[in-house]
Amino acid sequence: MAMRKFYSEIRGLKVSEVPQHVKPMLSIDFAKNAIKKGLDNYHANVATSSISSTPRNMAVATDCPTLPSFLLYPQLH
Numbered sequence: 001m002a003m004r005k006f007y008s009e010i011r012g013l014k015v016s017e018v019p020q021h022v023k024p025m026l027s028i029d030f031a032k033n034a035i036k037k038g039l040d041n042y043h044a045n046v047a048t049s050s051i052s053s054t055p056r057n058m059a060v061a062t063d064c065p066t067l068p069s070f071l072l073y074p075q076l077h
Helices: 002-011 015-026 028-048 058-063
Strands: none
Touching: 002 015, 015 028
8 A cells, every 4th residue: 555655656756856755755754753653543543443342253142052152252262
């Protein structure tokens, strides 16, 4: 996805303009900011995702009560 965005950014540039566009991206500060932004986005997604106390396939447990628990709840074993 990042390569697609980068390609779309430089696609419209002239060949002589590409180094001026790419050079700032190769700095340490740009890399630090990109990593910080990525971690912030990751933490925002982790913080907003809800962890359910019931297994995802709980419907299977009510449909087939004769199956053993390791087949009904594989993530617990």
